Every structure is written in C-alpha cells, then in structure tokens.
Amino acid sequence: MDSERWMLSVVGDGFRMMDAVNRAMDSVSRGQWILSNGCCQSGSLDFERRMLVDTAWKELTNVLSGLFCASLNFIDSTNTVTPTASFKPLGIINEMDHKFLRYAALPREIVCTENLTPWKKLLPCGSKAGLAVLLKAERLFHTSYHSQAVHVRPVCRNELCTNTSWELTQSLSVVFDLYSSGSGKREWSLFKMFSRTLTEVCPLASQSTIYVDITDKDKVNDTYELIPPAPVVLNTTVHGKWRSYAVYNLLNPQLYSASSHSLNIALKWKLSKPLVTPEVPVFYAERYVSGFGLQSGKINTLIYNNHPCRAFPVLLMEIVPWYLRLYVHTLTITAKGKENKPSYIHYQPAKDRECPHLLEMLIQLPAKSVTKIGIEFERALLKWTEYPPDPNHGFYVSSSVLSALVPSSVNMEINSTKLSPLSTKLFPTIDSSIYFVRLYTEALLVNLPTPDFSMPYNVICLTCTVVAVGYGSFYNLLTRTFQIVEPSGGVAKRIANMIRRLRGVPPI
Amino acid sequence: MAASLVLALVVAVTVRAVLFRSSLAEFISERVEVVSPLNSWKRVVEGLSLLDLGVSPYSGNVFHETPLILYLFHFLIDYAEFVFMATDVITAVALYIAAEDFNKVVFRKQRIAFEFQKYAPDIITLVRTPKEMYHIPLKVALFYLLNPFTVLTCVAKSTCAIHNAIIAIFVLATVKGSAFISAVFLALATYQSLYPVALFAPALLYLAQKHYILVNLHSTTFLVLLLKYAVMFLGCLMVTICLSFFLLNSWSFIPSTYGFILSVPDLTPNIGLFWYFFAEMFEHFRLFFVCVFQINVFFYTLPLSVKLRDHPMFFMFVQLAIIAIFKSYPTVGDVALYMAFLPMWNHLYRFLRNIFVVTCMLISSSVLFPVLWHLWIYAGSANSNFYYAITLAFNVGQILLVSDYFYAYIRREYHLVEGLNLKSPDGKEAHVVLK
Numbered sequence: 001m002d003s004e005r006w007m008l009s010v011v012g013d014g015f016r017m018m019d020a021v022n023r024a025m026d027s028v029s030r031g032q033w034i035l036s037n038g039c040c041q042s043g044s045l046d047f048e049r050r051m052l053v054d055t056a057w058k059e060l061t062n063v064l065s066g067l068f069c070a071s072l073n074f075i076d077s078t079n080t081v082t083p084t085a086s087f088k089p090l091g092i093i094n095e096m097d098h099k100f101l102r103y104a105a106l107p108r109e110i111v112c113t114e115n116l117t118p119w120k121k122l123l124p125c126g127s128k129a130g131l132a133v134l135l136k137a138e139r140l141f142h143t144s145y146h147s148q149a150v151h152v153r154p155v156c157r158n159e160l161c162t163n164t165s166w167e168l169t170q171s172l173s174v175v176f177d178l179y180s181s182g183s184g185k186r187e188w189s190l191f192k193m194f195s196r197t198l199t200e201v202c203p204l205a206s207q208s209t210i211y212v213d214i215t216d217k218d219k220v221n222d223t224y225e226l227i228p229p230a231p232v233v234l235n236t237t238v239h240g241k242w243r244s245y246a247v248y249n250l251l252n253p254q255l256y257s258a259s260s261h262s263l264n265i266a267l268k269w270k271l272s273k274p275l276v277t278p279e280v281p282v283f284y285a286e287r288y289v290s291g292f293g294l295q296s297g298k299i300n301t302l303i304y305n306n307h308p309c310r311a312f313p314v315l316l317m318e319i320v321p322w323y324l325r326l327y328v329h330t331l332t333i334t335a336k337g338k339e340n341k342p343s344y345i346h347y348q349p350a351k352d353r354e355c356p357h358l359l360e361m362l363i364q365l366p367a368k369s370v371t372k373i374g375i376e377f378e379r380a381l382l383k384w385t386e387y388p389p390d391p392n393h394g395f396y397v398s399s400s401v402l403s404a405l406v407p408s409s410v411n412m413e414i415n416s417t418k419l420s421p422l423s424t425k426l427f428p429t430i431d432s433s434i435y436f437v438r439l440y441t442e443a444l445l446v447n448l449p450t451p452d453f454s455m456p457y458n459v460i461c462l463t464c465t466v467v468a469v470g471y472g473s474f475y476n477l478l479t480r481t482f483q484i485v486e487p488s489g490g491v492a493k494r495i496a497n498m499i500r501r502l503r504g505v506p507p508i
Numbered sequence: 509m510a511a512s513l514v515l516a517l518v519v520a521v522t523v524r525a526v527l528f529r530s531s532l533a534e535f536i537s538e539r540v541e542v543v544s545p546l547n548s549w550k551r552v553v554e555g556l557s558l559l560d561l562g563v564s565p566y567s568g569n570v571f572h573e574t575p576l577i578l579y580l581f582h583f584l585i586d587y588a589e590f591v592f593m594a595t596d597v598i599t600a601v602a603l604y605i606a607a608e609d610f611n612k613v614v615f616r617k618q619r620i621a622f623e624f625q626k627y628a629p630d631i632i633t634l635v636r637t638p639k640e641m642y643h644i645p646l647k648v649a650l651f652y653l654l655n656p657f658t659v660l661t662c663v664a665k666s667t668c669a670i671h672n673a674i675i676a677i678f679v680l681a682t683v684k685g686s687a688f689i690s691a692v693f694l695a696l697a698t699y700q701s702l703y704p705v706a707l708f709a710p711a712l713l714y715l716a717q718k719h720y721i722l723v724n725l726h727s728t729t730f731l732v733l734l735l736k737y738a739v740m741f742l743g744c745l746m747v748t749i750c751l752s753f754f755l756l757n758s759w760s761f762i763p764s765t766y767g768f769i770l771s772v773p774d775l776t777p778n779i780g781l782f783w784y785f786f787a788e789m790f791e792h793f794r795l796f797f798v799c800v801f802q803i804n805v806f807f808y809t810l811p812l813s814v815k816l817r818d819h820p821m822f823f824m825f826v827q828l829a830i831i832a833i834f835k836s837y838p839t840v841g842d843v844a845l846y847m848a849f850l851p852m853w854n855h856l857y858r859f860l861r862n863i864f865v866v867t868c869m870l871i872s873s874s875v876l877f878p879v880l881w882h883l884w885i886y887a888g889s890a891n892s893n894f895y896y897a898i899t900l901a902f903n904v905g906q907i908l909l910v911s912d913y914f915y916a917y918i919r920r921e922y923h924l925v926e927g928l929n930l931k932s933p934d935g936k937e938a939h940v941v942l943k
Contacts, residue, residue, distance in 0.1 A: 293886040295538070325570055327550065329557035347561055349568020352773050357568075381775045381892075384788050449885060451892045456788040459896070463785040466903050467804060470833070473911035478811045480942045482922040484930055504633070505858045506928060507939060 050099065057102045069114040071106065078322065079398070080104040081358040084346045086317040086403050091153030092164055105319065105398035107443040108388075111146060113137040119148050122170060123202075130202030131210075131250070134194040135172065145175035189227075189266030197262040201250045208250040210265060215243045224269045228255065239435050240282070240408025282307050283314070283365075283406045287399070287441040294379055294449040297324075301373040301400060301441065305365035307407060312434075313343070313364050314404040316373065320357040320397055322350035323380040324446060328359070330376035336369050352380075365404075379448050387450060397444040405434045512646050513604055520600070520653035521593050527663045528589050537664040541877050544837035545774045546572050546701065549588075549665035552581055564756065566764040569774070574700055575752040575761050577667055592662050595673040600649040602676035603848055606683040607645035610821055610852065613683075613718075614641070621924075628927030634920060636855055647851035652844065656874075661841035668841030671700050675707075675845060679824065682711045685718040687737050695744030699752075702769050703831045706806050709813045710827055712737055714820035723817050770802055772836050777895060779877065780838040781903055784896045805834045815918075822917055825849040829910040833903055840874075843906065850913075859916035862908055869905035873898050915942070 057080065065072035084098045116137055120127045127133055140146060149171045157163040178188050191197050201208045211234070212226065230246030237243070248255060248265065256263050284304050291297035303314060320326055328347050333340045344362035348355075365371050388395075497507040527533060536542060537549055545551065555571035555578055558564070565571040565578060584591050618636060621627055652658055661669050678693035690711055697704035712734060713723060721729050752761055768774070775787045782801060789797060808830055816823040825846060832842035857863075876898045883890035922940070930940060 294888075295885050322569070327554050327570070328561065329553050345561065347558075347563055349558065349563065349570060351567075352569045381777060381783070381787055383775065383786070383791075385791060449892065451784065451787045455893065456790065459784055459788040462900060463781050466781060466900050466907070467801075467834075469904055470830075470907040470911075471804075473907060474808055474811075474914075476942060477911060477914050477918065478815050482919065482926075482940045483943045485939055485941055485943075503858070506923070506930075 053100050053102070061104070068118050070111075071109050074106055074109075075104040077355055078353065079106065079319075079356055081319050081348070081356060083317055083358065083360060085344065085360055085362070086315050086401055089153075090151065091155050091167065092161065103319075107396035107398040111148065113141065116140065116148065119150070119170065119172075122150070122168070124204040125202035129200050130205055130208055131198070132202075133199065134190065134196050136194060136196060139194050140172075140174055143174050144177045145173070147171075147173040149173075186269040187267060189264055191264045191266075197260075197264040198250065198256075199262050205251075210248040210250065211245040212248070212265065212267070213243060214246050224267055227266045227268070228263075231255070237408075239437070240406065240433075280304075280306055283312075283402075283404055283437055283439070285400075285402050285439055285441050287444060289397075289444050289446055290374075291376075294447060296376060296378050297446065298330075298374050298376045299397070299444065303363070303365060303371045303373070303402065305367060305369055305371070307367050309367050310407040311364055311366045312404060312407055313362050314402050315344075316359075316361050316363060316400060316402050318357070318359040318375075318400040320350070320359070320377065321395065322352055322354070322356055323382055323395065323448060324357075324377040324397065325350070325380060326357045326359070326375055326377045328375065330374075331359075332374045333361075333363060333371065335366050335371040340364065340366075340371060379446070381449050381451065384451050384453055384456065387448075387453070391450045391453075392447065394445040394447045397446060399440040399443050402437075402439040402441070404437050404439075406437050407434050509642075509646060513601070513649055516646065516650050516653055517597055517600065520596065520659075523654075523659060524593050524596065524662050525589075527659065533663050536660055537666075539660070539664065539878065540777050540881065541779050541840055542660045542664045543666045543668075544778050544839050545776050546769065546837045547667040547671070547839065547841075549667075552577070552665075552667065553585075556582060556585060564758065564760060566756075566758075566760040569764075572764055572768045573667060574765055575755045576748065577670070577700070579755055588665055592665050592669050595669045596653065596658065596662050599669075599673045599676040599845075600653045602673070602680040603652055604645045604649040606676070606680040607648040607852060609680075609683045611641050611644060613821075627924050630927050630929055631924055634855075634924055634928065640855065644851050644854065647854075648848055651851050652848035655844045655847060657840035657844035657847070661839065661844065666839060666841055667700075668839050671697065672841060672845045674700065675704060675828070678704075678707070678711070682714050682824075683718075683821075685715065687715050687733070688740055690715070691737055691740035692744050695741050695748060698741075698745060699748045701835075702766055703805060703835050706809045706827055706831060707824065708737075708741060709809050710816075710820045710824040713813060713817055713823065717818075717820060769836055770798070772798060772801075777881075777892070777899075778837055778839065779843075779899055779902055780833075780835065781899065782836050784892065784899070787892075801834070802836070805831060819917070819921075821852070822914075825852075826910060826914060829906070833906050833910075846910075853913055853917065856913060856916035856920060859919045860912050861915065862912050866905050866909045866912060869901055870909070873902035873905060877902070 054077075058076075061072045061075040064070070080102050081104070082099060082101055083103050087098075087101060087103065089101075116135070120132055120135060123130070123132050125132065127135060149169075151169040151171070153167050153169075154164045155167045157165050176188070176193050178192060179186065212230070214226065214230065214233070216223075226246060231249070231252070232247040234245045234247050235242060236245070248263075250263070282305070285301060286304075287299065287301045289297050290300055299318070299320070301316065301318075303316070305311070326349070328349075333342060340363060342361040342363045344360070346358070346360040348358040350357040359375070361373075363371060363373070500507050527536075543549065551571050552573060555565035555573060558568070558571065559578065559582070571578075581588065614636060615638070658669075658672075661672075674693050674697045678690055678697060681689035681693055694704060694707060694711060697707075715737065716723050716730055716733055719733070721727070721733055724730055749762075753759060772782050772786055775783045777783050785797070785801075786794065809827065812823055812826060816826070828846040828849070832838055832846055835842065877895075880890055880894040880898055884892055884895050919940070
C-alpha cells in the first residue's frame, strides 16, 4: 500500500535502492497481492481448477482485508486480471502456468494508521523492541511518501531443499523531506525523523542492521559527518552502480550509548555544499490522460530510457476498468519519431461489469529516447447505482506496471563475498550487468458523464408517458371507427371549419 | 424518369463524396445520434483489429456486429467509402422500382373498386390519377438520397446503411411477388438486427394480395403460403446463423449480438428512449422493464395486421416506423428509411391534422440534439436531462407523425366508401370523428 505521488525524475534513484522487487508510485494506496498457487500439480488447466483459484483468491482478499483493516474486500472480478507475462512467482515454485496468477489493484483506497497497526503486529516483537519502535504513526504519515508491503514466498529450509517453509517479508518505505519540513538545517537523525531513538534490539531477531548510504561522501573534503561513525563499510552494487553503505549492527551492544542505552544515528552536513540535482534514473515512466469532454479520451504513457548506449525491452501491463472502453486499433507506440511495434502483445478486452481490460506489451526501448504509447478510449454512461459517492470526483484507473531488466551503466564484476540473507534481500545481484526494475506509474483520475441522480421517478414517468402516447394513439386508431356526429358549436371550431371549407377539406 | 433518377444518384454520390473528403467525416462518425454501439464504424475497425490480434472480437464488449459483416469488411476495408455509397444507391434504386411497381398495384385496385362500384359517387377529388402518381418513385428515391439523416449515416459509415439496403431489397422483392427472395432478405435483415422479424406479417399479407389469395385463416391456400414463407424465412435464418458459427467456430457471437440487442447493457446515449430509462432504473425492476420495452416493439404487429390486412404496404410503413422508434438502439438511419416512404402517401395531405406541429418538432429536435450534447459533454453547463428531453420530444414527434398518417389513411378509406359530403340523419352537414 502506498501513498502520494513520487516523481522519479525529480527525486532520483536514491530511495529505490532499498527494494528491487516492488515499489509503487501511485497517488493513492492500493493493495496488490500476487497469489501463485504453487501447490497444484502441473497439467492441463480445466474449469474446475480455475474456479478453485478464483475461490481461493476471494478468500485471500477477504482474509487480508480483515487482517490489515483495508478495504481489500472490494477486490472482485471487475478489477482482477490474470496477467500472462508480467509476473513470475517468487521463491521455490514448480508451477509456471500464468492461469493461476491473479492481480488486482484498488486505486481509490488510501493507507492510514489502521493499516499500519496490524502490519506492526505481524512483527515478532511488535512495536516494543527492535527497529519497529521507530514506527510511530504520527511521524510516518507526515511524510512525502509512505509505502508498506507484505510478501510471502516459499523458500528452501536446507541446502538440499527437502523441505520448504514460508518466508514472510514486510517492507516499509518512507520518504522524509526534512529540509523543507524541518528547520532548514542540513542534517537528519533518527530522532528528528521518528522522534524516537533505538533502545534495545528485538531478542527474537537473529540479525538487526541499519545501512546508511555514504556513497557521495567525499573523503578528502569531508563534506559530512556521521554520528556515531560507521563501524563497518559495505561496498556493493545496487541498480548497476557501486554504492557504499555504513553498516550498524544493532546486536552489538557497544553501539548504544552507555548512559541512556539508546542509539541515535545522525548525519550533519559540514560545509555549505551546493545542492546537487539528483541523478535522473536510467528508466522511469509517466502516464497521463489527454483529451477534452466526457465522451472520449486518450491514455498516454511516456517511458524514458536514459541509458547512453544500450536499448532494452520493457514489459508494460495496463489494466483499465471496463467503463473506459479501449480501442486497441488506436494504439500507437512511437520512439524517436518512428513507429515502434511491440514484439509481444496480449490483449484481453473487458466485459461490461465483469472484468477489466488487460493489455500487456513487450516494447523495445531505444537508447536515450522517450517512447510514447497512446491508446484512445470512450467513456461509458453507467447505471445510476454504479456511481460512487461524489461521482464528479471521477474514477481512478490503477497504475500500469512496467517490468524491465535494465543494463548497468558501468561494467563490473560480481562481488564474491558471501552476503547475509538480509543483505541479499536488499541488494539482490542476479547478474551485475543487469538489474530488474518494476515500476508503477501514476494512477489516473477520469471523469465519466453522469445521469441526474435525483430523477429516477421523473424519468420513468416521462418515458412511460411517451410510450403511452404511442400506445394510446395506436389503440385509438386500431379499435375505433369513424362515425357521423352532429356538428357542435364553439367559436374556435367554427373558425377552423371556415378555414377548412376554404381549403376544400371536410369540416371537423 | 430513369434519367432523373440517374441525375439524382449522381448528385447524391457527389454530396457524399464531398463530405467524405472533408473534416466533417471524423466529427460525424462520432455523433451518438448517427451511430450506436451496434453499428458504429469505429467498432467495426476495432473488431477487425481484434481479429488480427488473434482475440475473438466477441470476447469483449466493444464489437456487436454479426460475423458476416465482420468478414465482409475484412475483405472490403480498403473500399469502405465506395461500399457505403453503393449501398445508398442500391437502396434508392430498390425503393424507386418498388414504388413504381406499387403504383401499378394501386391503380389496378382502384380500377377494380370502380368496376365493382365499391366507392361512393362524390369522391372524385380523392381518386388517384396517373399524373399525380407519376413522380412518386422519383420523390421516394430523392427523399431517401437527399435526406440529411441518410447523408449523415453514409458519411459516418454506419452499418445501418447496409441494413437499410437489405430492407429496401426485401421490400422490392415483396412488391415484385417473389416469396423466396423476400424471405432471404428478410432473414438477412433479421440476422443483422433482430427487429425486422416483425416485417414478416406485412410481407406475407402483400404476397397473399399479389397472388390473389384471400387472407383468411381457414383458407388452405393462405395457410400454405404462410407455411411456405415461414419455412423459407426460418431456413435462411438458420443457414446464416450456422454459417456465422462456422466462420468463427463458436457461438459467442449470439450473446454479443442478439443478447446485446435484447438485454440493453450498454447505456450510451442515443435518440431512443431506452438509455436514460435504464440508466435511472431500479435494479430490481430492470428485467421487467426490459421485457416490457422489447414486447412493445412487436406488440402492434397483430392488431395492425388485422386492421390493415387490405393495405399491406401501409402496414409495412407503419411497422418500419414502430421499429425505428421503439428499438433498443435507434439511429437517424432507421428514421430515414421509413421517411423515404412518405411520398407514397402524398395524397393524404388533406386529412393530416398535425403535420405542421410534427414537422416543427422533428426539425427543432434534430437541430438541438448536437447543441445539447455539446453543452452536456463538452461545455459542462447542461446535464443529461437536457439531452433526454430532446430525445423525448423527437420520439413524440415521430409517434405523432406516424399516427397522423395512419389517421389520414383510414379516414380516406372511410370517405372513399361513405362519400365526402356527409349528411347527418336530419339533412344537415355532418362531421366525422373517431369514436
């Protein structure tokens, strides 16, 4: 679950290095759960097994909704899709049939304290000991960006992999903007961010570490000071670049100050170093809606490849709700002014009120280019009961998912030292020449035409009146016959008859 | 006469070609009054590109055309504009020939009625003369070709033009007396959109009249004709549906076409009555009202066939109008088709009561449709009620038009038999009312 929009081009790659698996850039929080049902035997998929997966998916969303106090129970078939290529199961899984995979997003939901509390309860020490004591809701939700995630995957218990066990990973990403929200002094500390310091380590933890990125510390000029000084420095590759981290092992009692038995890591900038704009990442994306009026529009996605020389493919997955009717013949992909055809395209059109559009494409991004993908849609008029409260706020389109193996800018060798499990999680190195990135674009807000909600009775009456006018006229003409009657008086009738006599038409 | 028809065709084709090349074509093809989710050209192109992608066009909810149309355009996509201009030409020519033939039938009936002295003595002003009837076929063709509704439908490349062409050829075949061709084209029209099945009754009555068979449920010749026509119609329909199955190897087109027409899931605004009614409908009553509205289209067929059994052509006109007004996704193309028949009833002018009001209503509603759409969707200063109100006005105008012509028709029939200058029992001049 994530909050706030995050513009990668402005902030840079810095905060993303903590995670190479899932990071979201939605404007509102959404729950994303991937279920890979690895326990089923491989074989031909039949209707029954798909029903089992759908039932299991429904159970999962409802259980998680209760567990995290999140409205995940709103996930149903209208926002669930079965992606074919964008996701691979994590951990030890035999099943690779994508028909067991379900993906859903709720862009309208927001993340708040109610979701953080059960998340913290899942930790072995709760928020009483260890790093989790820092996670106080009032500080965490005053930030520019907040994201929490839970991942579950099966792993081997021993080297021979005779047994598997479930590994639960909980991650929390927060971006503090201390410079603009703080006093203006260029420094940060754990106390400033969380208004708490670390006191004791969780006794159940086998490893508890803090990593501080000190890559741009210029040793000669000594631009900033880290208090307490870094006991160990780790050099590793993250996202294709060498980075150095100061490693604080919290299990080491010497780190804590003798008097208050607390640890407050602080970083103070010494010289007035001019602010440097962060490096633009190699791969990022933007999405926006263009067009005017409530009849149609166009979804545009811009994907940037800032690698100086290498082109790489990206897998784009778009999920568009059914009430925005996509026209896939209007799909245009242009890069560097020329048309760029995707090498793989999977399109599953939406069924009204049943499932959303799913568009997956494998697009080759040329080096140093912006690829623009546009697709037109038509806005549907919904039934009056299908509009949410405040219908003129609009409808959200969940973020599209871009998955890519990005080549590194620097050629390097794999660091051969054996790393701890935590370190491997944070800095996975499949191959140091490429790294995997999954990006989520912004969620879009689209207005739909609305009927007048105060009018159901009036509309039924008026339409039935028109039908009755038709019925009545035909009934009269079909069942009645002409009869001769005496002419009746009345001035209007006499004048009309005079005019009719002049015309030569029989009188009324 | 043929020369004037050719001239009219040339003018019409020029107008359409000019509009095709202008920037208005794009604008017109998106107008909701001209295209509906059933016959929009954009959706045909979408269906074709889904077919190219390897996805069934019926797996989503965008494409609602029948497979035969899909494959027709699969081969003719590059000549689409010519196809639509050709369909308009075919429709106009078919209606021209049908009107010509019908004139002969009218004449023959009139002569027979005079010979058997069925008419009253003083109705000389009501008799139809060759002079007045000479220009009717050309007027019918012109009414169709130069009707702004028809031009808009053609420029928008809405498949309603193809539907109109099939119905026009069906009318021509019926007028010529060929039961088989008439059944084939009726089956094609029904296959494309479900509603023309109601035209079975007027076609049957016309064929019975053409072959001098008395319309009597106890008469075996009539029952034989009925059975023959029904078997031919159903057979052709089955053949086309099975052919569609073999084209795509699945029955998934049936819920996407017929299921869509009958259950009205898409509430895109159009000129009909369904969309706003079902947008504001309580979920509980939805099925009931869908059934009521669909039955309403077919409901008038039986009473009309009883009342108008001797006048099957007029019955055809009224039935076409009822289909155009009460169908689930009407467009102006459907309106243009029955309006093309109006010149055939020019002689009823003296009995029309509301023609001025009706004309004003129809013209003003047609002009206001795009205005209020723009105000609702683009300017945001109006809401859906404005567009809905104009829809109501347009439909009331159409209903009044049809019922006015119906009144005039049966009034003329009454006067033909009873005489024009009617006297009440005490000798004074009398009035005639419908009681």
